[in-house]
Amino acid sequence: MGKYQLGEFEEVVMLTVAILQGDAYGISIIEEMEKRLDRKVSIGSLQTVLRRLEKKGYLKSEFGEATAVRGGKRKRFFALTQHGQTILRETKEQRLGLWNAIPDFALDKR
Amino acid sequence: MEKNHKYPPKYLLILFRWFCHPDFVEDIEGDLLERFEYKRGEKGLSRARWFFFLEILKLLRPGLIRPLFRTNSILPNAMIKNYIKIAFRNMVRHKAFSVLNVAGLSVGIACSILIMIYVQNELSYDKYNEKYERTYRVLGAYGNPSVPSSFEYQVWGCAPVGPALKQEFPQVEDVFRFTSAEPWLIATGDKKFQEENIVFADSTAFDVFSWKMMKGNPETALVRPNTIVFTESLAKKYFGDENPVGQTVIMENKDPFEVTGVMEDIPSNSHFSFDAMISMSTFQSRRPSVFTTWDYVDFYTYFTIKPETDIASIISQIPQVLENHAGNAKNYYNFQIEPVSDAYLYSDALRQPGPTGSLSNIYMFLTVAVFVLLIACINFMNLSTARAVERAKEVAIRKVIGSFRTTLIAQFLIESMVIVLLSGILALFTVILSVPFLEVISGKELSVEWLMSPQFIGIFIGGILLVGILSGSYPALVLSNFKPAKVLKGAFKTSSSGTLLRQSLVVVQFALSIILLVGTTVVFTQLDFIRNYELGYDSQQMLVVDYGWDPKVQKHLKYIKNELLKNEHVEAVAASRAVPGFFFPDAGTKIENEQGEMIMRSPAIYEIDDDFIPTYKMEIVAGRNFSRDFPADSANSLIVNEAAAKLYGYPNPEDIIGKQFDQWNRTGHVVGVVKDFNYVSLHDRIEPLSLRYSTAETTSMLSLRLKSNDISKALASIDSQWQELVPQRPMVSYFLDQNFNDQYEADDRFGSVFSVFSGIAMFIACLGLLGLTIYSTAQRAKEIGIRKVLGASVGQIVRLLSMSFVKLFLIALCVAVPLSWYVMNEWLQNFAYSISIGWGVFAMAAMITLVVSLITMSFKTVSVAVANPVKSLKDE
Numbered sequence: 013m014g015k016y017q018l019g020e021f022e023e024v025v026m027l028t029v030a031i032l033q034g035d036a037y038g039i040s041i042i043e044e045m046e047k048r049l050d051r052k053v054s055i056g057s058l059q060t061v062l063r064r065l066e067k068k069g070y071l072k073s074e075f076g077e078a079t080a081v082r083g084g085k086r087k088r089f090f091a092l093t094q095h096g097q098t099i100l101r102e103t104k105e106q107r108l109g110l111w112n113a114i115p116d117f118a119l120d121k122r
Numbered sequence: 123m124e125k126n127h128k129y130p131p132k133y134l135l136i137l138f139r140w141f142c143h144p145d146f147v148e149d150i151e152g153d154l155l156e157r158f159e160y161k162r163g164e165k166g167l168s169r170a171r172w173f174f175f176l177e178i179l180k181l182l183r184p185g186l187i188r189p190l191f192r193t194n195s196i197l198p199n200a201m202i203k204n205y206i207k208i209a210f211r212n213m214v215r216h217k218a219f220s221v222l223n224v225a226g227l228s229v230g231i232a233c234s235i236l237i238m239i240y241v242q243n244e245l246s247y248d249k250y251n252e253k254y255e256r257t258y259r260v261l262g263a264y265g266n267p268s269v270p271s272s273f274e275y276q277v278w279g280c281a282p283v284g285p286a287l288k289q290e291f292p293q294v295e296d297v298f299r300f301t302s303a304e305p306w307l308i309a310t311g312d313k314k315f316q317e318e319n320i321v322f323a324d325s326t327a328f329d330v331f332s333w334k335m336m337k338g339n340p341e342t343a344l345v346r347p348n349t350i351v352f353t354e355s356l357a358k359k360y361f362g363d364e365n366p367v368g369q370t371v372i373m374e375n376k377d378p379f380e381v382t383g384v385m386e387d388i389p390s391n392s393h394f395s396f397d398a399m400i401s402m403s404t405f406q407s408r409r410p411s412v413f414t415t416w417d418y419v420d421f422y423t424y425f426t427i428k429p430e431t432d433i434a435s436i437i438s439q440i441p442q443v444l445e446n447h448a449g450n451a452k453n454y455y456n457f458q459i460e461p462v463s464d465a466y467l468y469s470d471a472l473r474q475p476g477p478t479g480s481l482s483n484i485y486m487f488l489t490v491a492v493f494v495l496l497i498a499c500i501n502f503m504n505l506s507t508a509r510a511v512e513r514a515k516e517v518a519i520r521k522v523i524g525s526f527r528t529t530l531i532a533q534f535l536i537e538s539m540v541i542v543l544l545s546g547i548l549a550l551f552t553v554i555l556s557v558p559f560l561e562v563i564s565g566k567e568l569s570v571e572w573l574m575s576p577q578f579i580g581i582f583i584g585g586i587l588l589v590g591i592l593s594g595s596y597p598a599l600v601l602s603n604f605k606p607a608k609v610l611k612g613a614f615k616t617s618s619s620g621t622l623l624r625q626s627l628v629v630v631q632f633a634l635s636i637i638l639l640v641g642t643t644v645v646f647t648q649l650d651f652i653r654n655y656e657l658g659y660d661s662q663q664m665l666v667v668d669y670g671w672d673p674k675v676q677k678h679l680k681y682i683k684n685e686l687l688k689n690e691h692v693e694a695v696a697a698s699r700a701v702p703g704f705f706f707p708d709a710g711t712k713i714e715n716e717q718g719e720m721i722m723r724s725p726a727i728y729e730i731d732d733d734f735i736p737t738y739k740m741e742i743v744a745g746r747n748f749s750r751d752f753p754a755d756s757a758n759s760l761i762v763n764e765a766a767a768k769l770y771g772y773p774n775p776e777d778i779i780g781k782q783f784d785q786w787n788r789t790g791h792v793v794g795v796v797k798d799f800n801y802v803s804l805h806d807r808i809e810p811l812s813l814r815y816s817t818a819e820t821t822s823m824l825s826l827r828l829k830s831n832d833i834s835k836a837l838a839s840i841d842s843q844w845q846e847l848v849p850q851r852p853m854v855s856y857f858l859d860q861n862f863n864d865q866y867e868a869d870d871r872f873g874s875v876f877s878v879f880s881g882i883a884m885f886i887a888c889l890g891l892l893g894l895t896i897y898s899t900a901q902r903a904k905e906i907g908i909r910k911v912l913g914a915s916v917g918q919i920v921r922l923l924s925m926s927f928v929k930l931f932l933i934a935l936c937v938a939v940p941l942s943w944y945v946m947n948e949w950l951q952n953f954a955y956s957i958s959i960g961w962g963v964f965a966m967a968a969m970i971t972l973v974v975s976l977i978t979m980s981f982k983t984v985s986v987a988v989a990n991p992v993k994s995l996k997d998e
Contacts, residue, residue, distance in 0.1 A: 037149070037153070038149065038150065038152075038153035038156075039153050039156045039157055039160075042157075054176070054177055054180040055150065055153055055154060055157065055177050055180070055181060056177065056179075056180030056181040056182070056183055056186065057180065057183075059146065059150055059153075059181070059185075059186055060183045060185040060186055063146070063185050063186065064185060075148075075149070081155075081156065081159070082152035082153075082155050082156045082159075083151065083152065083155040085148050085149065085151050085152030085155065086148055086149060086152065087149060087152060087153075088148075088149035
């Protein structure tokens with residue numbers, strides 16, 4: 013199984029999509045990330061990642077209903093695919109594995 | 123309005139929609155707007171807009187932008203790449219043809235662009251004015267109301283008409299008048315020069331024209347008397363880097379004027395120009411009567427109307443203006459209104475404030491541009507069709523494999539596009555390098571900025587496409603029509619229809635070249651003709667000293683003249699107001715006609731002393747010259763020219779002698795008629811002229827006829843004598859013939875621009891001919907080999923190869939001669955005195971074309987003729 017390594021930003025985006033649970037579209041994702049992680053995210057960088065993840069099959073998307081705000085433009089809601097969930101879980105386990113492998117004294121120093 | 127402010131800049135959204143991948147546009151745009159709303163609530167509008175701008179910039183990513191080629195149709199994309207690759211391979215394989223093609227086309231395109239730049243510059247006159255669209259000027263005329271044709275409108279007019287318009291019409295925004303340029307002696311510190319191009323100007327100058335004031339207040343600079351506004355370059359001449367505003371300059375050795383401003387130099391594309399403006403109030407305080415009379419002509423009147431008002435309502439009420447303001451003058455004065463947009467190219471009024479352009483020259487240049495481009499295109503078509511045979515196999519195989527005819531056409535069109543585009547890019551570089559050269563020969567300041575304008579880019583791309591399709595279409599249609607079976611069987615030879623077309627194209631090319639050559643020859647012969655035309659006086663060795671109305675010179679005029687006469691180099695001296703080729707006034711003049719009525723006309727006026735006519739060696743055809751033997755001459759006599767005698771109804775000059783006249787407060791009798799002489803350029807007929815006896819105060823120039831041939835010695839001697847006689851003023855002098863010929867500068871420049879482009883056209887045509895010769899000699903290599911083996915001499919073979927061209931050349935000559943005769947005759951209509959086009963012109967053009975073509979062909983024909991026949995015969 014050719015492993016695809018998620019990038020850090022990709023991972024954060026996928027996690028945020030998971031958190032938002034069906035309410036994940038461009039702006040809500042950005043706001044959630046800004047709120048939780050205290051980092052500035054531009055629409056451009058987020059959208060590139062979203063499209064890339066979708067192309068790889070980790071995310072799926074569909075249009076919502078048109079609303080009066082946003083100049084009448086529809087939102088595109090993103091959600092994890094089965095494959096995406098698997099990847100995310102695998103990534104988490106890899107990280108945990110790494111964490112667990114750290115000798116205790118290495119962190120106690122702080 | 124309110125709603126507009128709530129939204130982000132629209133152009134950014136349009137930009138975004140354009141570059142974003144179509145699948146993503148909708149939701150990302152929604153995101154953008156939502157984000158904008160949020161930021162606006164949080165940080166305010168301007169921050170939100172800035173943020174929006176940044177967001178859009180950050181959306182420019184490879185993953186999000188629109189793909190360059192449509193991804194779902196990979197096939198044409200690859201084929202296009204293949205076509206381009208084949209095109210380049212072909213170019214590299216046939217280096218000589220490619221070089222000829224690209225060189226011809228790029229020179230042709232570069233020429234056309236240069237001509238377009240020139241034409242663009244001619245069309246751009248006065249457009250720098252912000253109020254260009256609503257600026258007008260007044261044309262005035264004096265004449266007899268019962269004979270409408272007696273009114274000849276001129277730009278130079280009287281003073282009160284401007285204020286009258288302003289008073290009568292609320293629509294009139296500002297009125298600006300300035301006078302004709304006069305020489306002024308300006309001194310400051312140790313610098314003292316006579317400036318030739320200084321005008322009196324109303325304080326509204328900067329309201330009507332968009333000249334930028336660099337220092338000083340444009341509102342008040344020209345209000346007080348004795349104030350002057352310098353242009354930048356004049357300010358630099360007198361003050362260097364100092365600030366001139368507030369400084370004092372001494373005018374005419376006596377009057378201190380305050381410099382109240384420095385303005386930018388008048389743009390080169392303005393239809394008139396000056397070096398400095400003196401406030402009109404200076405003039406008004408000196409000669410207030412001039413500003414109320416409708417009979418004194420010295421003002422150019424320009425005015426703007428308020429936005430969204432109509433000039434027609436003003437024009438229709440001209441009679442009322444005259445009725446209300448002009449008093450008695452309404453019986454013989456009338457005026458018209460002309461938009462400033464007509465001033466440079468479309469005005470036929472007399473006495474323009476500056477040189478005007480010529481629409482017919484523009485058309486001639488555009489014709490040359492089209493010709494040059496056409497010749498270049500024909501080259502390309504000829505070379506491509508000539509080589510069709512070589513491409514036949516490729517076409518056949520493509521067809522066998524399954525190529526459609528349409529795709530083949532596309533292939534050849536793309537090939538020609540590639541070459542044309544390459545030439546176009548090369549041409550742009552050529553243009554940028556050669557604009558300075560064109561500036562020198564055209565004498566104009568040309569702006570390359572136009573090359574960056576969307577208008578030019580549109581024309582350029584459109585032109586490239588057009589030339590590409592034009593020159594690629596024939597080869598594409600012919601080549602794609604080949605029958606593959608025939609070609610592959612080997613039964614394919616040059617089609618006779620192709621040859622015919624090629625030959626007719628060569629005929630067209632050479633007809634065009636001959637037309638251009640005839641044009642060049644005619645232009646130069648005509649220019650030579652007017653320069654050597656019998657002027658009606660002797661302009662040789664006539665030195666003109668312009669002392670700019672200097673009162674001290676005027677006071678001692680007799681003494682100065684006598685002293686100058688003592689100089690061994692001087693044969694004769696005369697004083698006058700103006701000399702031929704120079705500025706002169708005209709005035710309403712009444713002369714008794716045969717029925718005894720006094721009739722009013724406005725001939726030009728020369729004010730001369732009694733030495734003028736003998737000094738200039740003019741011929742008196744009736745009556746006598748002014749003479750000191752008749753003391754009454756100074757107040758009661760007038761001399762006219764033959765044209766003026768005719769104007770007042772005396773075809774026989776003898777009959778006007780002794781008739782009464784009334785001119786500029788002088789009455790008396792006509793005493794003499796002088797033979798017509800050319801006092802303006804030969805573009806115009808000799809106009810009626812009256813010669814008044816000058817008083818010292820009405821003279822500003824001395825004419826000195828020099829004896830010796832040693833001009834420099836004479837000049838030095840006169841100059842040192844002048845320094846003694848007139849210490850207060852440097853001597854400003856010209857040679858009359860030189861100065862008179864300056865009037866033809868525009869014609870000269872036209873001639874040189876025209877000849878350069880004709881030469882280039884000829885060059886391109888020769889490139890094409892060379893290409894065809896290379897091709898046809900290659901085709902006939904075996905034939906030539908066999909001929910040589912059988913005993914043909916080199917001369918015979920060269921003749922054989924050249925003869926086919928000479929036949930075409932003769933046909934071209936038959937086409938070109940009547941066409942060029944017609945066109946050049948039209949051009950000659952611009953001159954009142956012109957040559958008639960003789961056979962010599964055509965013979966010369968034909969000879970040049972023939973000789974140049976044969977020499978071009980000989981580069982190849984001779985080398986083929988002397989080649990060893992074994993070489994061409996052994997391979998097979």
